[in-house]
Amino acid sequence: MTGVRRLTELDGIRLGSRFSCDCGREHLVSTREVVVLDSIENEAGILTGEILEGMQVLIVTGYKTRRILGEQVYQRLLEYGCKVVLRVVEKCDLTTCSALEQDARGCQLAVAVGGGSVIDSCKLAAHRAEVPFVSIPTTISHDGVASPVASVFIGGGRRASIVASPPVRVILATDVVKSSPSRHLSAGCGDILAKVTSLQDWILGAKVKSEYFCRRTFELVRSAVKDVRSFIDGGGVDLYPLILAAVKCGLSMSMMNSSRPCSGAEHLFSHYIDHLNNGVGMHGEQVGIGAILMARRYEEVDPPQVGGLEIGSENLRDYVRRAGAPTTLSQIGVSAEAALRALLECTNIRPERYTILHHAPLTKASAEELLRQTQVLDKQ
Numbered sequence: 001m002t003g004v005r006r007l008t009e010l011d012g013i014r015l016g017s018r019f020s021c022d023c024g025r026e027h028l029v030s031t032r033e034v035v036v037l038d039s040i041e042n043e044a045g046i047l048t049g050e051i052l053e054g055m056q057v058l059i060v061t062g063y064k065t066r067r068i069l070g071e072q073v074y075q076r077l078l079e080y081g082c083k084v085v086l087r088v089v090e091k092c093d094l095t096t097c098s099a100l101e102q103d104a105r106g107c108q109l110a111v112a113v114g115g116g117s118v119i120d121s122c123k124l125a126a127h128r129a130e131v132p133f134v135s136i137p138t139t140i141s142h143d144g145v146a147s148p149v150a151s152v153f154i155g156g157g158r159r160a161s162i163v164a165s166p167p168v169r170v171i172l173a174t175d176v177v178k179s180s181p182s183r184h185l186s187a188g189c190g191d192i193l194a195k196v197t198s199l200q201d202w203i204l205g206a207k208v209k210s211e212y213f214c215r216r217t218f219e220l221v222r223s224a225v226k227d228v229r230s231f232i233d234g235g236g237v238d239l240y241p242l243i244l245a246a247v248k249c250g251l252s253m254s255m256m257n258s259s260r261p262c263s264g265a266e267h268l269f270s271h272y273i274d275h276l277n278n279g280v281g282m283h284g285e286q287v288g289i290g291a292i293l294m295a296r297r298y299e300e301v302d303p304p305q306v307g308g309l310e311i312g313s314e315n316l317r318d319y320v321r322r323a324g325a326p327t328t329l330s331q332i333g334v335s336a337e338a339a340l341r342a343l344l345e346c347t348n349i350r351p352e353r354y355t356i357l358h359h360a361p362l363t364k365a366s367a368e369e370l371l372r373q374t375q376v377l378d379k380q
């Protein structure tokens with residue numbers, strides 16, 4: 001079949017496998033296949049790869065993504081004799097996930113067609129209903145397309161990262177993803193570039209706190225960072241490296257059954273901004289700026305036995321800028337006061353996850369200096 005890439009292995013890791021690792025643990029990779037299509041119009045039949053005639057299927061999509069692709073998937077499943085429950089969601093919160101869970105309990109498969117909120121809500125609902133789910137992203141605005149982690153609003157402006165089940169299959173159509181807003185793809189780049197500091201935090205936790213560390217998982221995420229840099233260096237023309245990067249991040253979290261390899265102080269910074277309900281930044285935009293800040297903090301502190309960053313703070317800032325993502329707080333409407341509070345207080349969100357901000361806590365004066373040094377206060 002032309003225009004289709006079926007991935008059953010990534011960086012030497014066989015999808016759908018369980019294997020013993022040099023780290024001393026056994027890893028399970030639940031995602032069996034990643035399918036990358038050049039065009040969804042020409043290859044729509046591939047969407048039925050998990051489908052049996054008469055199967056009851058839950059489709060979760062968004063208001064915009066229903067028009068983009070959700071309705072097409074719905075009609076295709078009806079043609080194949082499936083009994084389909086179609087649900088349209090606006091956000092991923094506990095109420096939405098609970099309602100979807102009830103729908104999923106009457107189905108044999110859940111299919112998410114949309115962006116982050118759609119995928120996360122379907123992911124958690126399917127996990128709780130104990131049914132497999134297929135992820136069909138319409139954009140890559142973050143690293144959750146293949147991950148076992150759902151980012152859920154739990155009230156009071158707070159998000160929680162809840163471990164769920166990863167998709168059994170991921171299907172991406174490059175023509176659909178390419179037509180998504182450029183801001184979404186830029187945010188996706190920001191989220192994956194931020195692994196520069198999340199990986200450094202993981203090393204720090206291993207060195208200082210004797211935290212469990214897996215070199216193979218680490219290298220998988222490191223490879224994702226190289227992929228997204230290749231995407232940016234290529235002018236964002238070929239989406240395939242960005243797709244690979246997002247999938248690799250998801251697989252790494254699946255192998256660890258945790259977001260640890262992909263979430264450090266830069267994510268705590270972003271989560272605290274969400275908690276303050278300040279600004280209009282997307283997740284990937286906020287963590288991209290957060291990573292610039294944390295990279296600079298590493299350069300200031302130079303923790304023992306950790307080594308240098310994969311990319312320095314200046315180069316990281318340049319990659320974020322060239323990806324089209326924001327590099328200043330004013331671009332996402334975040335106030336200097338909110339950013340300062342986030343830097344000083346975000347470690348309280350997850351005190352057990354050791355990061356550079358736990359290792360070298362900031363004072364008000366040093367946090368203000370960090371904001372100035374990284375130029376994230378430019379134009380404020």
